[in-house]
Amino acid sequence: MKSKKYLAIIALLLVCITVFSLFAACEKAGNRQDTSSEEAGNNSGNESSDNPSHSSDNNQGDDDSDDTFSPLDPSFVPDIDKTYIIDPVINNSYDGINRYIGAYDFSAPEQIAVPDGRAVSDIVGAANVGGKYNFTQLPYLTEGAEMVAHDLGSSVYRFAMGPEYKEVYTFNHSWSDVYSLKELAQTSAYAQVFSNSDLRTFVISATEFNRLAYEKVATENRDPNYFTQDYVRVTNEFYDLAKYLLQTYGSQNKTFIISTADGDEVFGEIYDKCTINGGTTQRKALVETYYRYLNARQNGINKAVAEVKASKAKVYGCIEVNYISSQITGVANRPRIVDEVIPHTYADLYSFNDSYTALGYKNLVSELTYLLSKIPNPNKDFDGKRNVILGGISYAANTEGADGQLNAIASSVIQAVEWGVQYVVYDSYFCTTRTDSSLDDRPTNGNMAGCWLVCPDGSYAPIFWYLKGLNDGKNYMEKTPLLRLEVLE
16 A cells, blocks of 8 residues: 555656646747747848838838838829839839839829820930940840939930940940941840830931941042942942831831931031031031931832831931030031022931020020921921921030029920921930040039939939829929939949
């Protein structure tokens, strides 16, 4: 009996020890879980602060709301008073800034009387030619196209095609070697832009690859007939490009404007070098050589258009002038091609790349009207219309004064559209001109001239919000969204 009593006591002790051990283990595990949760919370907080899109330093609004957000979350509603610093590319495709603008009830923008009833978004666009900075890993030509279409809300995009394509669009693309405008149009970067369903008008600053060297009129005293074979070659290259565009995109309602660029700059530089025997004979030869060259381009386009009749797409030739009046402040007072050359041409459209009327040096409407008076009879597609585009309008905010940029450009756009231009191109989406001597590092706002819609630091110029408002039908000036693009490292 006594042994059974001892066995019962031992069994009871073992039960107690087991229960105590289990209790201690559970408590220890609970403490470990609490510690892990606390550490996870601390690590989560640190991770959020290191993430530029979540950091409170990057959201400069005055509220104390949680900065963590996912723009892809259906419940995400952006705060119009918060600054969002964003990467506009989501899931490897361009998404843009619109989802961050918020639900503010914007009023309608200033009304513009468009003579032919078109939407402003089909008239007012922007250029991307040789900008000095970028914001995505997309090819630079594509980045500009996406920003013009999605952010600015325009269907009009100006860009360049020619032998300097690798230097003009250097960011994020491994270019292959090509030897003609048609081959360049077939590259993936250009094909992607032409295929963009949100873009319908392409203003192309095009230069033939085997360039006609009309400077030889001055440097080698050549006459216009010296270039006879060159005119034929130019015609053929522009024929090939135009026919390719019409055939490749013929099922789409797209317009391709194949333009010269900065005509008076080109003409004027050579004109000044014509000095033999006073230069009179050379300058006359230069005028003829230049208009025969311009007509050779148009001849190629006309031939392609005549052959490809079923295309919905349109291809037009365009000639661009820089200066119209004489006695322009800061501009050499030499003969203008509007007087010397244009009357001998027959392009479909004529462009004014305007760098001076916004500064108050001349009246824009007067300049456009004078240009129109010198243009021969237009293509029948422009019967009853003015076959003129404002191929570039700019104002250097840093070198000329930031306060005047918005008012000057806004006034110019309104005047041009109401006068009846076919298109207006702001020059440029990204500023192209540095004011310092460093050419390799990423520029700051302060060392650029300031002709921009988006600045190097990712902020948007007021003129961007004005033009976007015209295109979107909203007045972003009364409550400007606080957005900035994330700057690439």
